[in-house]
Amino acid sequence: MINTVNRELEKALEQRTGQKVRDCYQCKKCSAGCPIAFAMDLVPHEVMKMVQYGQERRLMRSSTIWLCASCETCTTRCPNEIDIAAVMDGLRQMALEAGESLGEPEVGMFHKSFLGGIKYTGKTNEPILIGAYKTLSRRLFDDLGLGAVMLARRKIKILPRVVKDRAGMRRIFDRTEGGPK
Ligand code: SF4
Numbered sequence: 001m002i003n004t005v006n007r008e009l010e011k012a013l014e015q016r017t018g019q020k021v022r023d024c025y026q027c028k029k030c031s032a033g034c035p036i037a038f039a040m041d042l043v044p045h046e047v048m049k050m051v052q053y054g055q056e057r058r059l060m061r062s063s064t065i066w067l068c069a070s071c072e073t074c075t076t077r078c079p080n081e082i083d084i085a086a087v088m089d090g091l092r093q094m095a096l097e098a099g100e101s102l103g104e105p106e107v108g109m110f111h112k113s114f115l116g117g118i119k120y121t122g123k124t125n126e127p128i129l130i131g132a133y134k135t136l137s138r139r140l141f142d143d144l145g146l147g148a149v150m151l152a153r154r155k156i157k158i159l160p161r162v163v164k165d166r167a168g169m170r171r172i173f174d175r176t177e178g179g180p181k
Pocket residue numbers: 030033034035036037044067068069070071072073074075084085088
């Protein structure tokens with residue numbers, strides 16, 4: 001029996017990010033330059049290989065996609081001009097949409113809280129970010145003392161800042177496949 005490779009993941013990623021992962025020929029320059037590689041369970045060239053082999057489940061659950069700092073060093077080094085940082089971002093969104101158990105749950109919760117705040121206010125807002133993250137992580141009372149100090153020093157604003165065209169901001173997210181739900 002001939003085993004065929006499942007190309008669905010590769011196609012879905014290309015549609016979402018515009019990147020042709022099939023062009024990767026495993027030179028490993030991305031992994032050699034990645035400053036976070038030491039902490040990853042799959043280094044960048046391994047991620048690319050697994051995309052080519054359709055290993056969706058393994059990738060969705062990897063810690064790598066959440067540890068990636070989007071620094072784009074890999075993207076700059078790739079001789080095939082693959083935007084590996086964009087591929088990592090695409091995989092993050094796919095993992096959230098698939099409802100998979102995330103490789104780094106707290107980073108995933110932070111990511112969701114951060115983008116959710118921007119979607120509904122159009123700006124980065126500490127009160128919304130902190131509130132959403134603490135609710136999702138169920139760590140409501142951690143860092144209370146530190147929060148009080150930051151409030152007293154006006155490092156955190158109580159009222160969120162909001163752009164005028166909030167509906168327009170939501171439309172941008174709605175048009176962008178993979179925006180926070
Ligand atoms: S963008 Fe992510 S994968 Fe690429 S070098 Fe930076 S941390 Fe590593």
